[in-house]
Amino acid sequence: MRSIILRSATRYLFPIIILFSIFLLLRGHDEPGGGFIGGLLAATAFALYAIAYDVKSARAMLRADHITLIGVGLLLATGAGIISMLVGDPFLATQWVTLNVPGVADVKLGTPLLFDIGVYLVVVGVTLMLVFHLAEE
Amino acid sequence: MEPVLAIVIGSLYAAGLYLMMRRNLVKLVIGLVLLSQAANLLIFTAAGLRSKHAPLVPPGEAQPVGDFADPLPQALILTAIVIGFGVIAFTLALFHRAYQVIGTDDLDEMRATDT
Amino acid sequence: MNVILVLPVLLPLVCASLMLVLWRKRRAQRILNLASMAGMTIGGFVLLVLIYCNGIAVLEMGGYAAPFGITFVADLLSAIMVTAASMMGLVVAIYSLTDIDVRREAFGYHPLLQLLLMGVCGAFLTGDMFNLYVFFEIMLMASFVLLTLGGERGQMEGAIKYVTLNLISSAMFLAGVGILYGMTGTLNMADLADKVTEIEGPLLTALSMLFLVAFGVKAAMFPLFFWLPASYHTPPPAVTAIFAALLTKVGVYSLLRVFTLIFVHDPGTIHMIILVAAGFGMVCGVLGAAAQNEFRRILAFHSVSQIGYMLMGLGLFTVLSRSDSEETRLIVQAALAGTIIFVVHHLIVKPNLFLISGVVERLGGTGRLKDLGGFYVSMPLLSGMFIISSMSLAGIPPLSGFWAKYVLVRASLGLEHWLIAAAALFTGLLTLFSMVKIWAAVFWAPPPEYPLLDEHERDQAKRGLQPMILPIVVLAALIVVFGFAAGPIFDVAMMAAAQLMDPSQYVDAVFPIDEAATLNAAVDGDTSP
Numbered sequence: 001m002r003s004i005i006l007r008s009a010t011r012y013l014f015p016i017i018i019l020f021s022i023f024l025l026l027r028g029h030d031e032p033g034g035g036f037i038g039g040l041l042a043a044t045a046f047a048l049y050a051i052a053y054d055v056k057s058a059r060a061m062l063r064a065d066h067i068t069l070i071g072v073g074l075l076l077a078t079g080a081g082i083i084s085m086l087v088g089d090p091f092l093a094t095q096w097v098t099l100n101v102p103g104v105a106d107v108k109l110g111t112p113l114l115f116d117i118g119v120y121l122v123v124v125g126v127t128l129m130l131v132f133h134l135a136e137e
Numbered sequence: 138m139e140p141v142l143a144i145v146i147g148s149l150y151a152a153g154l155y156l157m158m159r160r161n162l163v164k165l166v167i168g169l170v171l172l173s174q175a176a177n178l179l180i181f182t183a184a185g186l187r188s189k190h191a192p193l194v195p196p197g198e199a200q201p202v203g204d205f206a207d208p209l210p211q212a213l214i215l216t217a218i219v220i221g222f223g224v225i226a227f228t229l230a231l232f233h234r235a236y237q238v239i240g241t242d243d244l245d246e247m248r249a250t251d252t
Numbered sequence: 253m254n255v256i257l258v259l260p261v262l263l264p265l266v267c268a269s270l271m272l273v274l275w276r277k278r279r280a281q282r283i284l285n286l287a288s289m290a291g292m293t294i295g296g297f298v299l300l301v302l303i304y305c306n307g308i309a310v311l312e313m314g315g316y317a318a319p320f321g322i323t324f325v326a327d328l329l330s331a332i333m334v335t336a337a338s339m340m341g342l343v344v345a346i347y348s349l350t351d352i353d354v355r356r357e358a359f360g361y362h363p364l365l366q367l368l369l370m371g372v373c374g375a376f377l378t379g380d381m382f383n384l385y386v387f388f389e390i391m392l393m394a395s396f397v398l399l400t401l402g403g404e405r406g407q408m409e410g411a412i413k414y415v416t417l418n419l420i421s422s423a424m425f426l427a428g429v430g431i432l433y434g435m436t437g438t439l440n441m442a443d444l445a446d447k448v449t450e451i452e453g454p455l456l457t458a459l460s461m462l463f464l465v466a467f468g469v470k471a472a473m474f475p476l477f478f479w480l481p482a483s484y485h486t487p488p489p490a491v492t493a494i495f496a497a498l499l500t501k502v503g504v505y506s507l508l509r510v511f512t513l514i515f516v517h518d519p520g521t522i523h524m525i526i527l528v529a530a531g532f533g534m535v536c537g538v539l540g541a542a543a544q545n546e547f548r549r550i551l552a553f554h555s556v557s558q559i560g561y562m563l564m565g566l567g568l569f570t571v572l573s574r575s576d577s578e579e580t581r582l583i584v585q586a587a588l589a590g591t592i593i594f595v596v597h598h599l600i601v602k603p604n605l606f607l608i609s610g611v612v613e614r615l616g617g618t619g620r621l622k623d624l625g626g627f628y629v630s631m632p633l634l635s636g637m638f639i640i641s642s643m644s645l646a647g648i649p650p651l652s653g654f655w656a657k658y659v660l661v662r663a664s665l666g667l668e669h670w671l672i673a674a675a676a677l678f679t680g681l682l683t684l685f686s687m688v689k690i691w692a693a694v695f696w697a698p699p700p701e702y703p704l705l706d707e708h709e710r711d712q713a714k715r716g717l718q719p720m721i722l723p724i725v726v727l728a729a730l731i732v733v734f735g736f737a738a739g740p741i742f743d744v745a746m747m748a749a750a751q752l753m754d755p756s757q758y759v760d761a762v763f764p765i766d767e768a769a770t771l772n773a774a775v776d777g778d779t780s781p
Contacts, residue, residue, distance in 0.1 A: 036219070071272025078266055084314075091258045093315040130226050137233075157416070165416060172423045180430030210433065213382055217426055220389045224422075227393065228415055231400060235408040247409040250482045 010052040017045035025120050035116035039123025047131045055135050069125035077118030080111040142182045149175035162232045162242040173221040177214045184210035257311045257324050259295040260334050260373035263288055268366035281362040288366060289342035296335035303331040308761035318762050319443040325379035325762060328748035329592060333376045333505055336599045340497040341369045343727060344490050347607055349719040351490040356401050368394035372498045376505060379762060381429050381439040392418055395499060398491050399483060410483030417479040421469035428462035442762035445513050445755050453517055460515040460522055471503025473563060474533035477556045484552035489610025493603035496555060501595055504562045511566060512752040520573030527567025531672050533560030534679040541686045547609040547619040550686055557679050558598050564660055564672055565591025571667045583666040588749035590659035593741060597652040604641045604727040608634060611720050612694055614713050617704030626699030635695045637728040642687035644731045647680045652734035
């Protein structure tokens with residue numbers, strides 16, 4: 001599809017959607033959001049790009065191969081579970097670290113965030129694999 | 138609310154099964170989608186429609202206040218929906234490919250592997 | 253224990269993800285595949301020994317206590333199944349080195365195999381109904397893709413039937429899980445065993461039928477088996493072999509678990525249905541196989557009759573509705589042990605026959621019996637392996653199949669179920685007929701006048717055959733060892749069956765009895781009139 005309106009709108013929408021998806025990813029632990037919905041949103045951004053321009057440039061935009069994304073995502077998510085086993089807890093038990101960032105606040109980091117990032121990457125990879133393949137048919 | 142949902146679920150099952158018994162590949166896949174949605178709704182209803190309140194812990198509290206909905210069936214359905222999404226996506230791709238390879242969407246003509 | 257219990261799930265998951273990262277590196281994927289399968293096999297044996305020595309092991313995922321979080325429970329049956337499954341995974345991984353072509357490898361054959369193993373082992377280990385559903389789906393997704401990989405016409409047709417029937421059964425399973433949760437408020441299997449006693453019998457029986465049909469489709473139980481002979485002969489032999497080893501077994505395992513732990517309130521009805529289905533399955537499957545004229549189709553149809561044998565032990569549970577004496581319970585326990593032995597026996601023998609059919613098809617260019625012949629002269633070793641495996645399948649002593657059938661038939665005679673015993677013996681006879689038919693046509697018959705492959709193609713096919721022959725020899729050796737070590741194996745199976753017969757062991761392992769609580773209860777009981 002060649003639509004100047006869509007193309008120029010996409011240029012502004014794309015970063016906003018990606019930013020919002022990361023926002024959803026990060027707030028997901030305590031509030032509605034999370035890796036799955038964030039990942040879907042990020043995938044929408046790329047899908048929009050593929051509609052406005054073409055699949056090839058959307059692939060170039062993604063840079064990484066989506067299969068690699070799925071693999072890395074799965075590794076991160078499993079890694080979040082393995083970390084707790086290294087500490088001696090059962091598989092997938094949550095572990096927390098509090099980082100003191102001077103001047104900002106105490107930041108709590110934990111394995112659920114790692115797990116969510118993994119889910120985010122997997123969802124982006126899987127959804128885009130579907131979308132790109134179907135769009136190229 | 139339950140009787141209404143029961144009727145909806147029943148109709149979904151009926152429609153899904155009817156579609157699956159047609160000879161057409163596309164109707165088959167739509168039937169599968171209806172069937173899995175019916176199962177999801179069934180979990181939702183069977184687990185009880187009790188309260189309007191979300192099972193969220195308000196800030197400053199240790200547990201949800203007052204009467205709240207059971208979060209587990211919703212988690213189950215969410216998982217089932219995600220799995221269903223993947224499965225149906227695969228099924229669509231498979232049927233599309235099968236249509237290209239076999240050259241027909243009539244299930245009655247796919248008898249080469251039967252005996 | 254913490255690590256060893258999740259290893260059969262975690263290792264294939266990690267390896268599959270690594271393979272996705274190393275998508276284009278074929279060599280690395282192959283090595284990872286072999287390493288992971290070897291690791292799982294070793295882990296499986298360690299698990300088996302640990303469970304054998306220390307009893308049922310439980311792991312609460314994420315540290316959430318039992319009825320709320322997901323629990324992994326490994327009793328002896330689970331441990332046996334995990335060990336056997338990972339061993340078959342290793343064997344098939346070696347066989348695939350030659351059997352699977354480059355194109356299938358490029359489309360992710362190795363990671364899919366890992367995910368299949370992950371789903372299967374997860375299903376064996378989990379102690380939670382919904383988690384069982386999730387692992388079922390993981391296994392199914394992997395098997396869908398493995399079945400269609402390559403995209404030939406026959407594969408597509410087989411896959412449509414396989415996918416559709418399995419999705420229907422998944423939807424039924426899901427509906428059953430939902431209703432079960434609505435009635436009991438829990439999905440933890442041990443907790444369910446406790447809570448279902450509060451539900452009215454007829455309602456529970458109706459619900460159990462949902463599970464019977466759902467698992468019955470996966471197990472290829474008698475009236476629900478049509479997907480199996482339609483699809484098993486279409487993918488490459490390595491894939492057929494791993495399917496024959498694992499897919500139906502997960503269904504059988506789930507039936508064994510659910511119908512000895514949860515739905516035990518009315519064995520007179522429920523288990524009678526299983527017994528009847530088992531009998532019809534045996535006869536139907538073997539008659540269907542007798543009508544076939546292609547190597548792998550015969551074997552596929554035979555699976556249906558073998559599933560009948562496996563369900564026979566579970567179906568004999570029905571006797572408990574008539575008499576609950578110590579003696580009857582012991583024979584029923586022996587019947588369950590027979591089922592377990594048969595599952596393990598079939599898990600080794602049937603894939604081996606499929607692996608042999610793969611070599612034959614590779615060298616003969618086809619699986620049709622009338623176009624094959626002369627393998628006794630050209631491949632004497634292979635012929636020997638076929639004799640061992642097929643005679644074991646037919647139940648000739650002293651091979652593994654004989655003992656499995658002996659225990660089952662003996663138990664059914666002891667419980668005075670003459671008809672099922674007769675069906676089992678009749679099926680054994682016809683199995684022998686089919687096996688002899690294959691033997692006569694493929695191995696003994698003179699080579700076909702017009703071979704489908706010319707001299708050059710045959711030489712090409714013979715190249716790199718060692719990775720295909722090695723697994724066959726190993727499995728055939730296992731079959732012989734199995735036959736001669738029947739005593740100890742029967743003892744272990746009896747132990748596993750004892751755990752199945754006594755659900756309180758399973759429940760107590762998941763919910764360790766708090767000593768203080770028991771003491772209080774005892775005191776309360778004393779003071780109350």
